[in-house]
Amino acid sequence: MTGHAESRAAVEGVWRREAARVIARLSRLTRDVGLAEELAQDALVAALETWPQTGVPVNPGAWLVTTGKNRALDRLRKRKLVARKHEALGAEMMAPDPSPADEAMDDFIGDDLLRLVFQACHPVLSLDAQVALTLRMLGGLTTDEIASAFLAPSPTIAQRIVRAKRRLSEAQVAFELPRGEELWGRTQAVLRVIYLVFSEGYSASAGESLTRAELSGEAIRLGRLLAQLLPEPESIGLLALMLLQESRRETRTTAEGDLVLLDAQDRSQWNRALIAEGTKLVERALVSGRAGPYALQAAIAAVHA
Template sequence: MVHLIAVPPIPDAGRLAAREAAEAVYRSESRRIFATLVRLLGDFDLAEEALHDAFHAALEQWPVQGVPSNPRAWLVSAGRFKAIDGIRRRARFETGDGAVGAIEATADPALAWDERDPDAEALEDDRLRLIFTCCHPALAPDAQAALTLREVCGLATEQIAAAFLVPAPTIAQRIVRAKSRIREARIPYQVPPVSELPERLDVVLRVVYLVFNEGYAASSGEALTRPDLSAEAIRLGRLLVELLPEPEAIGLLALMLLHESRRAARSSAAGELVLLEEQDRSRWNAALIAEGSALVAQALSSRRFGPYTLQAAIAAVHAEAADAAATDWAQIAGLYDVLLRAEPSPVVALNRAVAVAMRDGPAAGLSLIDGILARGELADYHLAHAARADLCRRLGRFAEARAAYQCALALARQAPERQFLERRLAALPAGGDAS
């Protein structure tokens, strides 16, 4: 006769706590775990599947066994073993154990993420390895950025498409082609030698900048910002400065810190967008401003700076102003002149136009924006139409302002921005223009 041992049921509170712990780890650590699985398994798609299998196992086992002391290490190990088990099962019906042998041969035992290993946290950052892999010169520049945003940061294809101002299917094709190229060219998963770092740095900085922008001003959704992405971009920026303290790496870190210093003041308690000129500057983070300003000075003193340092210098001028009225718009417009020569782009030209409007009056800025739009540039960029609407409003050209606000509203995808545009549209005087 078989005697069954009665197992007491797990209290609902325990299950809930374990599930919440798994969800919290997923939000904060999933892309780092994914990066390590890419290194251990040598394949993006296999690592993604292993990541989901690991979290599924956590949801099943943590309520019974308890949350491990090092959840990230547990999940990496679980994902790796499940991937190898899956390949072994498929190998029985296909080509033998060669794929498993390849994974076991490429895995570095010193980096195996043993939960008991006290030095695991001191290992070289896997996400930095993954960034340089995604930004390998063998890949097209637009594919490098798209792949990094997708695989390193976990952005959806639609979010990446919004960042690049291109259709989502185009981004999806770039990512698929980039993965295929990595497999075919056997691109190594590693930080390149110091001698190769400078030529690889430009694309990496561009990607980190795009990640920060998505976190600082989310391209869509209900929230104005995504603090997790901004924090990750700043963390990666600090790693890059430590690894390669080039002026533009320093400038980019300064730019991110100075923008991040204003996060708390950029939205109201209700989540509404607050423009720079209306922000409560007592809520700006003084420590981040001090650090960012010092980095700007360091990068400028090298005389080898570029667009990121110039943008950081502009942000520093804003940070130095005690209030909006004290802003040195002449200096900002001058810096935009230099930036536009260094990086001629319609978005930089738009920002310069706004600075000129603040220095010389709304008519001067409006003329520049109309020129940008007349050339067909930024026609689908909601901020260009919003800027035009604001200048028309200031000039009393309310009919034009209304049309421009409506155009911006039709293009905006982020809820707080849409609400802001709706408020501005509703506040326009009824009837004709000001006399």
């Protein structure tokens, strides 16, 4: 791999890890998820241009956020917004970024990420749009990667994402957390989207391959994020269910790609680490006494693990 390719791979790796946090932070500042995603993409382009020469910063996420803030300020100046609004928003954006240690302690980061989760899965969007926006803004996947995963043309996915962001803007969806009874229903929508992504990777509905590891892996990553941000029995149960199912991936198909039924699978080849983690999560979900469908399905899967 050439030096340029290595640098690009490093930037893309950072982006995959930091995209959700960067977009969430910029969304809180701009109150516009679509604009925040554009600013984050601008910051990514700047990183691709700068980091190969300067190296990856110690805190790449903070670098991307700061660059996104600067792009936002540039846009504000170009649009010549009223001075008072400009100064108020500009003052917040120009506030110094916390150190990496402080940022880890900052509850706002978690809250912003959770707000972004609920934005991407907002009920004003179709299910297809929710999936695409979740993978784009929370997963950090490119349009081409999403299109490839779902065997869809890239222009189709691109338009789906554009329309979704426009719909959120037109509906004036506030960048805030749902409260009370609304939280339960909205959380179920988020869980449904994540599990849909996992299921498409675990048992592909189209294409030559029966599975798509990149999709199920991304769903598990999102599931971990949600369980961390919202440690409720069902989010924990969903993560457990995905881990327990994923533990059997290597034994589900033959070398020729044919499906192997559960009873015929070589259990000695199941991933014991994933099973152990999933089982612990099941116990954690069940002890609450508020287990729902995902936690119960995970409990059944644990019995057969």
